[in-house]
């Protein structure tokens with residue numbers, strides 16, 4: 001039986017709005033295709049994972065506080081995660097994790113949470129705490145093999161992300177990387193980083 005290995009980073013800290021659903025649906029869909037899903041969790045104080053040995057690395061969203069709590073631990077693996085990504089391990093990153101893989105996250109108080117610097121974008125929290133990008137969002141996505149699809153999800157972030165050179169999708173409804181942005185998320189051949197929680201996708205007819 002074929003196997004696919006998934007590393008789920010900080011499931012106990014980064015699971016805002018049910019991001020674990022991504023893991024559940026991946027497992028279900030793999031099994032429907034006769035592929036066994038091996039899912040390993042990693043969190044603070046666990047043994048160092050062999051990042052390169054995975055097919056997918058997944059991490060979900062979390063509030064600024066949670067990002068602060070785990071950032072020191074995550075940074076320890078900066079080089080290993082970067083190498084794994086360069087070797088083709090797929091990164092699926094939601095919201096707070098999306099932000100942490102960039103250069104930094106600047107909080108409302110001006111505090112800097114360092115990122116992994118694997119990507120060149122950076123994020124700054126909106127100065128007004130009560131003004132956040134919240135609500136349902138729909139984006140038009142063109143996947144690497146040119147499959148066109150719409151992705152629907154829910155966004156809730158104060159962070160505004162800058163310097164995106166290749167977005168995940170074009171915003172049809174909602175905010176995206178910043179208030180009223182045209183672009184949402186970040187994408188590379190083996191990377192999907194997005195603000196969308198609880199996503200569903202459907203092909204264009």
Ligand code: GLN
Nearest residue numbers: 061062064095096158159
């Ligand atoms: N702390 C981040 C923000 O508010 C991320 C929130 C999230 O993961 N939904 O921008």
